[in-house]
Amino acid sequence: MEKQKPTLYTCLSPSLLHLYDVSPAVVVIIDILRATSTIATALHNGAKAIIPVDSVAECIRIGKQIEAITAGERDGKIAEGLEYGNSPFEYPPAFIEGKTLVLTTTNGTKLLHMALDKGAEHIITGAFANLDAVCDHLLAADKPVILACAAWKDRVNIEDTLFAGAVIHAIKSHFNINCDASQLAETMYMDAKDDLYEFMKLKQASHYIRLTSFGLEADIRHCLTSNTAPVMPLYENGKLIKSII
């Protein structure tokens, strides 16, 4: 008898996370603009670890305690009291190598903690920046998968859905997918894949509008580019570190 394939589900918003059983699964936290893109970039550029925290206050407290860099945004801008923001361009090797980053963001770090609270034991982060590394990890893990989109304040967004679609398109033959949200995500990705940036612009994605109003077109382009930071961020003992698989 052929071995049963593991299941794969896409959760389009943190408000839907309660519908899925995260405990036996690999949970992929997806926050393309820009938390999980920046996490991949910082780790790829040599960061020792990234500590995702819920609140700005905790970010400041832990930053002082362990003498780490504090970074984060609220509503797309550097949060008051923190040193750095949420742009992958802020973390070149010369700056980040060997350092620890304490990071808080509007959506991505919050979702990670929701997954933890729900009993998730295997959490990674995914972005176009590390698309292939994520897919390789999911295939090697051979466990159920939850693609968990951080969305924007719980509203479904295009870019996280597109990334879910890209992962599904790459690995679907290895999973049992009875999930309309996954079909939706892959359908949209197939429409968009020839030029993700143009798709975001054409559809006037809400985050496209928000970030371009801050002059951050280059961030959007970078965060939609595949495999610029081929690392696999794995959550372990309160930190995101580079996984060897």
Add this chain to the structure above:
Amino acid sequence: MEKQKPTLYTCLSPSLLHLYDVSPAVVVIIDILRATSTIATALHNGAKAIIPVDSVAECIRIGKQIEAITAGERDGKIAEGLEYGNSPFEYPPAFIEGKTLVLTTTNGTKLLHMALDKGAEHIITGAFANLDAVCDHLLAADKPVILACAAWKDRVNIEDTLFAGAVIHAIKSHFNINCDASQLAETMYMDAKDDLYEFMKLKQASHYIRLTSFGLEADIRHCLTSNTAPVMPLYENGKLIKSII
């Protein structure tokens, strides 16, 4: 100065309804397979009114009280204790004309009551069966619109999303749409519109699988066909009735 266009949002699951301000809006309850398709069909075929209720017990109680037909399903089958199910084919004119139907369904009637509890004052139901009538009503109302998908036990589904996309495609130039879920819905509808049934089959939509396992392909085909029941079901004083606009 040009008049500001009203907003339009798509809510892909009842679990996301809290994100939207329903009180000033026209809320369109969408449950293509099959509650809102059946509501349109029954009203078009002469039903006097449809009373949507939350529970099977209430359905039985009200049915006795007013000597109405009791109908409804749980998990796609006629619920125990009720007389009829949730198929549009069960309500031809010869049977339903002049009668009142008390209806309870897994997703659609529940969502309608959620919207009421949240303060919605203008609720209609939409389905492919009455697509053009719904669009005409939304254009005439000139108010904000929430396209509220009933989904399946809070999981996003393809068919309700497709209907939201069809409405958006028809009326988008009259609304201000800053909503990624709406873009997603319209994108998917554009991919699917040449043959909605084939799209559902190709994508192995979860409800396609569920209903075909009960031999209900004809129901699916019928519920995906446009304008078979050109009426506008409006919720008023606890009942869905035929609206004249």
